[in-house]
Amino acid sequence: MKIKLAESYGFCFGVKRAIKIAENTKNASTIGPLIHNNEEINRLRENFNVKTLHHISEAEGVGKAIIRTHGIPKKDLETLLKSDVQVINATCPYVTKPQEICEKMSTEGYEIVIFGDADHPEVKGVESYAIHGAHVVQSVEELEKVRFKGNKIAVVSQTTRKISEFLEITNFLETRYKEVRVFNTICNATFENQDAARELAKEADVVIVIGGKNSSNTKQLHSICKEYCKDSFLVESEKDLDPSWFVGKTLCGVTAGASTPDWIIEKIVGKISEIKV
CATH class of the missing domain: 3.40.1010.20 (4-hydroxy-3-methylbut-2-enyl diphosphate reductase, catalytic domain)
Structure with a gap:
């Protein structure tokens, strides 16, 4: 055979960057699993003493906290930055982009649609930057149930989704609403x-x-x-x-x-x- x-x-830019940050920091704790790979998380713990915390409440008394590649909710990040913990941000730049878009477009009066999994840590983080909240959907069927307040809509995607499914979402919106701003944030x-x-x-x-x-x-x-x-x-x-x-x-x-x-x-x-x- x-x-x-x-x-x-294999490894993308954002993950390579986060792994290098963790290896260079040592004796640190990550807020949530740094990446979604248990074998690599175990290697970092065993060889570099990089531990995993599951919530910022566990960061009390921790010297160094590394923000996971997927990012964390805005309020959690702000809380950490105000604490005595040294914060090292390993959020992937491709994830930071939709966070910034959501914040900017919601400030300008757009309703935000996020194509992705509402339970995924990346999406939770991105959603937290939408000032008035966001509509998180995974299909056109879910989108059909959303009741928008106006005709100004901005759309972003979870960075790891299929482009064909993202296009289905954007096509649905563009044929029904007056102003739709589409941001292709797939990595x-x-x-x-x-x-x-x-x-x-x-x-x-x-x-x-x-x-x-x-x-x-x-x-x-x-x-x-x-x-x-x-x-x-x-x-x-x-x-x-x-x-x-x-x-x-x-x-x-x-x-x-x-x-x-x-x-x-x-x-x-x-x-x-x-x-x-």
């Missing part, structure tokens, strides 16, 4: 990884998507691969691999989410190469 890696996969690395995964899945007869199972961008990659290759599987470590997936297969495609480090990818590819098919 041949193993083929996607043309584009470039997301575009590249998704396009590469799509092309790989078209030719492979089994695809392994490597990444955190709570990672939005990894789940999107898995969803795309499933569209073109039904035998597509999401794994976090080599322990998740099932030899039966590869029986009778001739080409195994491998891709990875933006929070997946090379050392995990290499470990899993090595394990796949050992499986007898």
Whole structure:
């Protein structure tokens, strides 16, 4: 069985930046998981004593607090900055952008629509910058239920969503409301990884998507691969691999989410190469 890696996969700019910040800071605590990859979080804890806090209330007495790549709600950030804690902001610049857009456009009287998962930490953070709140939707069906107060609407997207689904949202709004400002805030690395995964899945007869199972961008990659290759599987470590997936297969495609480090990818590819098919 041949193993083929996607043309584009793995760590994005924002994650590389956050990991470097954490490694250089040491003996710090992150507000929420720094990235959505448990294996890498464990490595940072074991090698650099970077711990994970789940709420800012746990930051009392902490010397250094690193803001996760997904960002945190505006009020939480303001509270931390007023405390005695040294705050190091590792929020991805691609996430900071929709935060700034929401704040600016809501100040100018626009109602805010965020295309994304309301429970995702990135979206919670972005929503907190909309002065009068925001409408968070994941589909046109959800959008149809929203009752807008006026005709001025600004739209942003969670950075890891599918562009095709974002276009469905914007097209729906543009044909129904007088003034719609569209800001495509999907990350470039997301575009590249998704396009590469799509092309790989078209030719492979089994695809392994490597990444955190709570990672939005990894789940999107898995969803795309499933569209073109039904035998597509999401794994976090080599322990998740099932030899039966590869029986009778001739080409195994491998891709990875933006929070997946090379050392995990290499470990899993090595394990796949050992499986007898």
